[in-house]
Amino acid sequence: MTILQNDIPHRIKAVFFDIDGTLISFKTGKIPESTQNALKKLRQKGIKVIVATGRSINSLHHISHIEFDGFITFNGAYCVTTSQEVISRSIIDPADIRRLTRYAEEAPLSYSLMYEDKVEINDATEEVVGMYAHINIPVPPVHDKEHIDTENVLQANIFLRPEAEAEFMAKVMPNSTASRWTPLFADVNGGGITKQLGIEKFCSYFGIDTADTMAFGDGGNDISMLKFVKIGVAMGNANDAVKDAADYVTAEVDEHGIEQALMHFGLL
Template sequence: MTSLQNTKIKAIFFDVDGTLFSFKTRSIPESTTKAIKDLRKKGIKVIVATGRSVNDLDHIKHIEFDGFLTFNGGHCTTVDGQVMFRKVIDPVDIRNLIEYSHRSDVSFSLMYEDKVRISHESPRVLELYSHVDIPVPPLYDKEDVDIENVLQVNVFIDSEVEETFMREVMPNSLSSRWTPLFADVNPGGISKLGGIEYFCEYFDIDMSETMAFGDGGNDISMLRSVKIGVAMGNAGDNVKEIADHITEDVDDHGIEKALIHFGLLDRTS
């Protein structure tokens, strides 16, 4: 671990739900807010890395960040809204999903740059939006659905059928999961790792100078690839297995403690 502690870190990527944001308190711990401010004062870039859209981040925008990696890497922007990267889901897969929903009870969310639309208000859909504290979006227009500009889909299926569903319904896309409720579906080739690579190029930072925090399955690609990948104490076992370091839960100052552990923060004074 000594070699990791001596690493020069220039950029840190933070997942949101379960990492920055606590589901228990529905807020960001004050220790985390202060830690991010202190990192930026030291010249370290601090970048959001989330499955959410940039329009679903009002609950963390009281903190200053250096960029937004959203839709699991499918849409990356600077703080002033400059789009660095954008990739939509293959319209064939969206059409397949809609047709499949007509003969099944599957529910889903279609996520765009500026809006989210849902198939119907199923119990799982209502549970999700209550869980993340976001108003339930309106239904999509079945007569005039925009299938050309979908950046991400949430499909409310069980993990046991996920592989078969993706192969048969959305073969040009890939899925990841941070909750048993649903799978995030993104364009093929998209991941948080890919988004990190765009930010590294933009800020002229090497991957060996990066760190990331996460707790869900959609964080695995970035935690594996940065120099220091930190799993939150509340992370799933599959995330902890690939992390360089496991810190405390989000509610037990996990981010601050890990940053102190690696010498990026000093709280002795």
């Protein structure tokens, strides 16, 4: 879809941002100064600036120095305002978690379980340690296999290749939804949970029409929200599937992609 610069810049009321590969550079582990300034200017104009991430609510310290109006975390499973008001919370079906843990006892599979207050892994394998290093987050503790809380998991990270995902989900976690931003693992949430749903929750909370929204992303778990908002922007470092889902492709994170796109659409 082609969206012209002058179509609706005056109508945009909320902009949603992925974190890793969108706000934060994978190369530097930092948010470019141009991006920080752009977010500040949006809020000064009265535009809501909201995070939309697969990270847990307790893994946002890399962006804690920036003011936001809300947080879509766990890919839409946990939505909370800056005043800590939880507006949406959705767990994974406990039966799916029980099947996952049983499966991993019999087959070589690494996973993490993400809760409101903690993240646990089943094994500190090289791929797991490497993933957490990639996003600059400490490796979570290994859980006690005899005392796994299966009733309150908001998201799981399943370390399997894309070609094995469909069969695994159908067999082990049929009531859940998988998405991914890396070939290393899939983010798994409760059935129907996506960043799009998080946007719907925040639009309802703030009384904003979804036709007045914009979103930035770079990973597969961003596709639902890029298609849903009025203007979906893919970062230049996104893969082709994400770019195809977007209305506009901007420059990479380190090339001031967020600032460029906001200027392109007349929001700065």
